[in-house]
Amino acid sequence: MHVVICGGGVIGASIAYFLSLRGVEVTVVERSGVACAASGKSGGFLALDWCDASPLQLLARRSFALHAELAETLEADWGYRRLDTLGVLASDSRDFSSSRALRTPPWLGPETAVHGRLGTEASTAQVHPGDFTKAMMQAAGARGARLRLGAIESVRLGDDGKRATGVIVDGAVLEADAVVIAMGPWSVLACQWLPLPAVYGLKGHSFVFHYQPPSTPHALFLEYEDQRGEVDSPEVFPRTDGTTYVCGARGHDPLPIDPDHITIESGPSARLMRQIERFAPDLAASEIVATQACYRPVTEDGLPLIGPVPGVSGAYIATGHSVWGILNAPATGEAMAELLVDGEAKLDLSAFDPARLRVLPAEDVGPAPAL
Ligand SMILES: Cc1cc2nc3c(=O)[nH]c(=O)nc-3n(C[C@H](O)[C@H](O)[C@H](O)COP(=O)(O)OP(=O)(O)OC[C@H]3O[C@@H](n4cnc5c(N)ncnc54)[C@H](O)[C@@H]3O)c2cc1C
Structure with missing residues (x-):
């Protein structure tokens, strides 16, 4: 066959x-x-x-x-490892220092707070x-x-x-x-x-930084509230190869026929970068290895x-x-x-x-x- x-x-x-x-x-x-x-x-x-x-x-x-x-x-x-996963609140304007439920990784900014453990090495990996x-x-x-x-x-x-x-x-x-x-x-x-049946493509943007967190690596799922009260959900994954991946901002361009013609939309990627600057200033200041966008099939x-x-x-x-x-x-x-x-x-x-x-x-x- x-x-x-x-x-x-x-x-x-x-x-x-x-x-x-x-x-x-x-x-x-x-x-x-x-x-x-x-x-x-x-x-x-x-x-x-x-x-x-x-x-x-x-x-x-x-x-x-x-x-x-x-x-x-x-x-x-291919960088497989088990790791703990944390839920993190972040905001443009709110001070979370009093609502920290767990120890917040030291490389995250002051406007962040870990609100819970979403997974452990037994249940999450990368x-x-x-x-x-x-x-x-x-x-x-x-x-x-x-x-x-x-x-x-x-x-x-x-x-x-x-x-x-x-x-x-x-x-x-x-x-x-x-x-x-x-x-x-x-x-x-x-x-x-x-x-x-139909299959659609939903676009997301991401960055890869040359950055290794100075403490135990965790996968992070953020709820990021901006000044207008809108909430985004960036995800952060430090990897075994010394890079850290962040994705989040949704794009709007239709799927191009050629995968090589996928573009990076300046609005969403700038919005994601602004958020990273707030919730992880050292990460945002490190070398960018890739700025990218892709479509997930739904x-x-x-x-x-x-x-x-x-x-x-x-x-x-x-x-x-x-x-x-x-x-x-x-x-x-x-x-x-x-x-x-x-x-x-x-x-x-x-x-x-x-x-x-x-x-x-x-x-x-x-x-x-x-x-
Ligand atoms: C920002 C983002 C973050 C994500 N994070 C996670 C995560 O943390 N964990 C997780 O489990 N999933 C995650 N996903 C989802 C996951 O990436 C996708 O579900 C998965 O990669 C889809 O794989 P695929 O092989 O179906 O499609 P694709 O990876 O899109 O592969 C399809 C292939 O088909 C090829 N192709 C297209 N047209 C033709 C043609 N005419 N002839 C031949 N080949 C063609 C393309 O070049 C491409 O290589 C994420 C998705 C996005 C967008």
Whole structure:
């Protein structure tokens, strides 16, 4: 069986890895570069139980365990570590010095206060998401998976239109027994080729600083109130490579067809930087390694699409993981490999069945993009 995976983000790379473990012939087709989009620019925060009491619970718990297992068993280092996670209040104008519930890390500014422990080393962890994605692709490659750079232009169907027989990459046919759409927010392009529900891209901005906190590293989730009373939620993740990642400000530009054309919007990124200057002045003053933006893939009901494309045999989709794509990639990869090889996944995927949502009519995707 030859499986073509469209998209070399964390989801595509994880599916490739778990298929390669089963001895399946795999080609990942990636338009720009492995982890070039959200999978390389996200926080990489992992939580065992933050999806509990939601349909994501089992996927998240299995993924959290797999992250630990992969860090143990694979050779590469992608900065996996367990760490405590704190909730922090911050404000442009309020003095929190009297409302500090726990000791506030000394590198945070005076207008901050830790209000609670959101996770411990038993329940929260982190990875460098780009390094993790590349390591999964590399491990798949070591077992024979191929990476092909090129843009998927469409999915090829058999004469009856009910069977996927391959894809068109940069004008050339690439034959396959099964095709998996894993193009993150760009999976919406596949609505022109297959009966699939919509996928949207929500944009976020982030900075990476050359900065290592002078005390025990914690993942921080802030509630930042500005002078007008508006509240933002920046997230801060010190990493093992001596950098610290901060994300938060939402962007508004529509998703460009080419991932390399994502722009940094000056308003949101300046707003995020102003907040960092207030809540962590030393961090803001350190060298900036990256100023970046990316889009997380979301669906109409906020749950991922993981499973077969209704009515087209050999066609599958795995996307829409929203804020938990790095966390949930391993169990998604494992489940997709089981689905493709065994015909059924051990994990119950019914909540993620693509057939649960309305199909987006091809004409609503807009004219065929100039790939
Ligand atoms: C600011 C921010 C912070 C986040 N923080 C976290 C976090 O802390 N923890 C967590 O679990 N999740 C986090 N996420 C979510 C996570 O990053 C995403 O859910 C995940 O990266 C999505 O992975 P993906 O593989 O589906 O998509 P992507 O990473 O977008 O990959 C899709 C790939 O498809 C390729 N592609 C596009 N068009 C084509 C084409 N025509 N042909 C071939 N290839 C194509 C792209 O180049 C890209 O490489 C965050 C997201 C954002 C935006």
